[in-house]
Amino acid sequence: MLEIMDTTLRDGEQTAGVSFNAGEKLAIARLLLEDLKVDRIEVASARVSRGEQEATTGICRWASGAGLLDRVEVLGFVDGGQSIDWITSAGGKVMNLLTKGSLKHLEGQLRKTPQEHASDILRDISLAKAKGLEVNVYLEDWSGGMINSPDYVFFLVEAIRGAGVRRIMLPDTLGILNPAQTAEFVGTMVGKYPGVHFDFHAHNDYDLAAANTFEAVRAGAKGVHTTVNGLGERAGNLPVSSAVGVLTDQLGCSLSIDETQLMRVCRYVESISGMRIPSNKPLIGEFVFTQTSGVHADGDKKGGLYQNALLPERFGRHRHYALGKTSGKANIVKNLEELGISLDPEQMKRVTERVVELGDKKESLTTEDLPFIIADVLKGDSFDSERIRMVNYSLQLSRGMRPIANLRVDIEGEEYEESATGDGQYDAFMKALWKIYDNLGRPHPRLADYIVKIPPGGKTDALVETTISWEHEGHAFKTRGVDSDQTEAAIKATVKMLNIIDNKLN
Numbered sequence: 001m002l003e004i005m006d007t008t009l010r011d012g013e014q015t016a017g018v019s020f021n022a023g024e025k026l027a028i029a030r031l032l033l034e035d036l037k038v039d040r041i042e043v044a045s046a047r048v049s050r051g052e053q054e055a056t057t058g059i060c061r062w063a064s065g066a067g068l069l070d071r072v073e074v075l076g077f078v079d080g081g082q083s084i085d086w087i088t089s090a091g092g093k094v095m096n097l098l099t100k101g102s103l104k105h106l107e108g109q110l111r112k113t114p115q116e117h118a119s120d121i122l123r124d125i126s127l128a129k130a131k132g133l134e135v136n137v138y139l140e141d142w143s144g145g146m147i148n149s150p151d152y153v154f155f156l157v158e159a160i161r162g163a164g165v166r167r168i169m170l171p172d173t174l175g176i177l178n179p180a181q182t183a184e185f186v187g188t189m190v191g192k193y194p195g196v197h198f199d200f201h202a203h204n205d206y207d208l209a210a211a212n213t214f215e216a217v218r219a220g221a222k223g224v225h226t227t228v229n230g231l232g233e234r235a236g237n238l239p240v241s242s243a244v245g246v247l248t249d250q251l252g253c254s255l256s257i258d259e260t261q262l263m264r265v266c267r268y269v270e271s272i273s274g275m276r277i278p279s280n281k282p283l284i285g286e287f288v289f290t291q292t293s294g295v296h297a298d299g300d301k302k303g304g305l306y307q308n309a310l311l312p313e314r315f316g317r318h319r320h321y322a323l324g325k326t327s328g329k330a331n332i333v334k335n336l337e338e339l340g341i342s343l344d345p346e347q348m349k350r351v352t353e354r355v356v357e358l359g360d361k362k363e364s365l366t367t368e369d370l371p372f373i374i375a376d377v378l379k380g381d382s383f384d385s386e387r388i389r390m391v392n393y394s395l396q397l398s399r400g401m402r403p404i405a406n407l408r409v410d411i412e413g414e415e416y417e418e419s420a421t422g423d424g425q426y427d428a429f430m431k432a433l434w435k436i437y438d439n440l441g442r443p444h445p446r447l448a449d450y451i452v453k454i455p456p457g458g459k460t461d462a463l464v465e466t467t468i469s470w471e472h473e474g475h476a477f478k479t480r481g482v483d484s485d486q487t488e489a490a491i492k493a494t495v496k497m498l499n500i501i502d503n504k505l506n
Contacts, residue, residue: 101139
């Protein structure tokens with residue numbers, strides 16, 4: 001079985017602007033090992049900070065109790081035992097020793113001879129084993145070494161492979177390899193040292209991390225390194241989601257990964273890292289299982305003609321059919337089925353025309369927008385989408401004081417008024433609104449995400465699109481509002497949400 005070692009908590013945390021606290025690190029470690037079921041995780045670099053040691057200690061304490069401590073690894077340095085002491089004091093059992101895998105890095109950074117470096121490495125391996133640590137070895141800048149100083153690489157491997165090292169890890173530290181080079185270099189290593197377990201560690205500077213990893217595994221690598229959402233320095237590392245798709249489907253590898261948990265883990269890391277997943281990111285992007293073309297929707301209806309092996313259900317997701325100017329009748333039918341709405345042929349024609357018209361105007365449409373479109377197109381029919389409307393509201397923001405919201409809302413013909421303070425104007429608005437709903441005993445959803453899109457150009461009067469994700473009774477959906485004011489846009493999205501829930505209740 002091919003090993004997956006995830007280094008989100010070490011290499012991934014080197015992403016500019018990303019830092020996890022101890023609680024977040026522990027939560028991610030548990031998600032990776034218990035839920036996603038990666039084989040190993042790398043959680044920290046030794047000697048970085050007191051906070052890093054506390055986080056590592058917490059992870060090791062949990063892992064020890066769960067019987068998973070041998071799958072938790074910490075990066076250590078050739079420093080005469082200081083890293084070893086740091087790791088053992090945190091409760092760690094596995095050290096990934098960072099060595100210089102290219103003559104350029106050795107001479108430029110350490111200013112030592114290959115023999116001196118090899119002697120230092122063997123000393124620290126011996127010290128680590130005496131302290132009960134298992135040792136893996138990183139050959140930092142191995143890719144550069146294979147290009148410019150292969151004899152040095154071979155010298156170093158010869159020196160350390162008999163020292164009781166569990167794995168030798170081959171990083172493309174600067175992301176410089178292409179697939180042909182990766183296949184050649186990993187193949188050379190495996191051919192020269194058939195008894196050694198080699199891991200491949202890809203960086204994505206040329207957008208080749210997945211392709212290079214594919215070739216490394218084909219050439220005989222027994223393990224690969226990933227990060228959640230491709231976090232990492234510069235262009236990042238190999239995303240674990242890409243590894244799952246490519247290695248499982250393209251190479252037929254057997255992995256320990258629980259694919260159904262992939263999306264949940266990636267979304268959690270997205271939420272606490274602040275690094276958003278691109279909408280078109282394979283397997284985990286918002287729109288990767290969304291068909292926009294009406295031709296595709298029709299083909300799927302007639303036997304899954306536009307589907308491949310990456311079925312959304314494998315990853316705990318569902319296929320959607322977007323609404324826009326390329327939508328046809330098949331797309332709209334699919335969305336109406338999801339809502340439990342049926343239209344006669346003439347109504348369908350009129351609604352389809354309106355969807356195409358709105359798409360031409362670049363408006364974003366979702367399944368939840370359909371009842372409003374239907375109500376607008378089929379005025380007088382039974383699609384009452386405006387059962388709840390905002391009569392008026394006042395938002396006050398004063399320096400040194402908490403924002404205040406006063407609002408009056410019409411709910412099915414009855415008006416209700418309430419006020420509240422909050423941490424921001426929208427927060428105050430929502431607290432006042434939920435006061436009304438709580439007094440009436442009406443259900444309301446949980447706000448799951450809030451995204452604001454402002455077009456480039458720097459115009460202060462530009463239209464703002466606010467998209468809010470909601471969770472209600474096990475169902476997730478989004479609403480959008482557009483206005484020149486961000487808070488106004490959010491309120492429009494909120495009123496739309498209220499009507500969606502109300503229409504489902506009545």
